[in-house]
Amino acid sequence: MTLAIERRETVAIVGPSGAGKSTLLALLAGLDVPTAGEVWLAGQPLSRLDEDGRAALRAAHVGFVFQSFHLVPSLTALENVMLPLELARRGDARGAAAALLERVGLGARAGHYPRQLSGGEQQRVALARAVVGRPAVVFADEPTGNLDAASGERIAQLLFELNASAATTLVLVTHDRELAARCGRVLAMDGGRLA
């Protein structure tokens, strides 16, 4: 397949289970390397970088939101949000992270550990963590999949709001047709191909 996603575009990838959505997302984000073909991210050919090179690229240009949140259990909400800035060695991680937590409505819970937060709250922390480094692209893998309707709606709202204000590219994998419809482009996948 050939696929180009432009700067500031919002793209939803939909399709039945096993269609290859997550594999595509992993390849686009440089979490995996294709056996054939090439993926370019932020102007760099991913398969020509080593693990550390791709990690550095992710640190500089990529944010992630996962279906099951994947916060670091040993760090507080604030420390989780600070992590991308610290990994990219940027200054004032604490201030930027605190501000962003405030924005997602968790200013009061900055010192809590993931296990002390509800699912919706954890995903809001994850969202803050994804955008805190002002990445060029945010990849979201079923961001509302594990949440109840109300929390899911809140996350969706925040996701698009933050995306718009930071002018980032958003690539979203979802089952949720409503969520997909809010994106600028919808890609349907089946049997490993774009339909």
Added chain:
Amino acid sequence: MRLLMLASRSLLREWRSGELAVLLASLTVAVAALAGVGFLVDRIGRAVTAQAGEVLAADLRLESDEPLAADAEQAARDGGLATSRLTTLLSVVFHGDASQLANVRAASAGYPLRGMLTTAAEPFGAGTPTRALPGRGEAWPDSRLAAALGVRVGDRLGVGALTLQVTRILIARPDQGSAFVEFAPALLIDDADLAASQLLQPGSRARFALLLAGEAPALQRFRAWQAAHARPGVRLADVADASPQIGDAAVRAARFLALASLVAVLLTAVAVAMSARSYVQRHLDGVALLKTLGASRAFVLAHSVLQLLALAVAATVIGSVIGWLTQRWLLAALAGLLRTDLPPAGWAPVFAGLAVAVAMLAARLAIALVARGTLGEWRLSLQFLAGLGAAAALLAAGGYGLLRLARRWRAAAPTGWRYGLASLGRRRAESVAQVVAFGLGVLLLALLAILRGELLRDWRTRLPADAPNYFFLNIPVAERDAFRARLQSEGARVERLLPMVRGRLVAINGRPMSALHFDSPRASNFAEREQNLTWAQELGDDNRVIAGRWWSAADTGRPLVSVAEEFAEALGLRLGDTLRFDVAGESIEVRIASLRKVRWDSFRPNFFLVFPPGLLEGTAGTYLTSARFEPRSPGALAALVRAYPSVSVFNVSDLLAQVRAVIGKAAVAVQSVFVFTLCAGLTVLLAAVQASREERRYEMAILRVLGARRRLLLRNLLTEFAVIGLLAGVLAASGAALGGALLARTLELRYHFEPGLWLLGVAGAVALVAAGGWAATRSVLSSPPSRLLR
């Protein structure tokens, strides 16, 4: 049936998920370590015992002044023991006009059951070892007897009603001992000739001995049989009775080996506890599920027990095989050092391994029982365990406190370090458990290292190459100085000369000995026989006062006595007790002023009972000394004997060699068991690190997705493990120093604190835990970040 199927099916499921594999692996390593050390300790321990047995020419001796009933020998043979009869009596031996009082020893086939006789063609010649015994009509006089009678090989000797032909000269026998109860020279004859000699008459002072040798359980069974069929005047003697020197070395080696086994058991316990933690946690979730599905409590319990049992059995089988192979390989590598063949491996370690695996999994607290069941030194084990319990509590408290501190620092720490510290802080229970586990592991290994070092050093310095090899007894007072001068002029290094008088203990605290009853053979020996007494102003450096005080010049002539620990223990004597002795018809009552620990293996003259000067000088006595003496020719010694006919000469070179052999073997045992335990300990600790792998793998993957480089992840891991290692190391090294000081006493060592060793312990723990943690979790560094998607 339903239960069995369900249990096996869920076991299979858990196996497929890979969770069980980690637990099974660490359990297997643990059992292998335990079984390996167990096999080794078992085999080397038996080799040391067998070597020590040489001094008795047997493992056990049943002795009596009356002929022994045949049932004892029958019982011993039925129990699988090798036996031999040995009858000794004093008789005059004739050669032409010459005659000499000799100790006639009639031995039956098999003698000596341990060690070898050495014989030569001429007195004091260089002997060659032999398995033969004099046949019927033959006699082997020892060098002293041959020299005294002037006989040569081929001559005839008259013994009782018999005339025997001298076919060899006896140079050494393993059981010549150091107790010098036999002053007379020896003549070895065939047991079958004894009756024909008509020496055994009613009232003849003969001693009858049944020599026994075999495996420890068989010996134990015979001891039990003997206890049940005790007859007055019949006593069992073991190595410690025959030679305190060798008994001492064997006992200390056995204690060290027992400690090493205990350490292996404990390391195993620690490791299994570590890896069982997370498994049990997850298993409990499954149990909760079964309960919601309506399973009864009994069903759930049986289900869990069955599963764990299956796991334990599997680990035991695999672990025992690995352990057995390892010790085989180790012994093959050590074969050159050990020289003699070791007895084959026993089954005990396998059962110990199974017991531990089952006990650990079923109730992770059964250590104490297992340790007690597998080790004879149970009192030592219990003390040791109590100490370790305290150490574990201290480690936990220390670990907890230090982790709290680490949590405070972490806000100030840079990213990589902060993440490591944060992991520690969050998994606080886990981290404390790890500090305790590693701490105990390092503590045990450091303790073993300290004791090993002290023991080996002590053994090396105790028996110098030029230790005295001759004893000279019955030196007349008038000839004392001349004799010493003569010896020195022959190039001998002469030790102290001590006076010696014979006396009998007749009362303790005013109660006559006849009114007192003693159970132990040793005590009755002390109580009934004449004792050798001496007096001295100075205390030799091979004697140490352990209670009371040694006398000063002002105490000269006061009625005091200093008693050796063994003598006091056997008779239950305390400081301040009064003893009455009958010395050459004169009664003398003295108070115990001090108890002494005697280093018998100094091979210098030593006595159980020492009096202050000015008390016994009136009694007629003789002198005794020992010396390092290398006669320039065989004739030199014979000439000395002729010049001082009343002096008895004892060559203890063979005993010295025996002690050296036992110590050498014990040292190799201690060394190799230590090295093996060390390796086992490291392996087991590594297995314990594996337990937290899954969790780490997950966190590493998150960090990787967020763009962390490998170096940062590595720093995280190392920080975490290094902090655990540092905490464990500081606490463990301090604990080991303390434990070493306490334990050194039971091994009769003097402990010196070594700051270098302490530092080495700390540094070792940090390096060990960091390296171990790195090795065990290295693979998570490259765990693919894509696994976080779904």
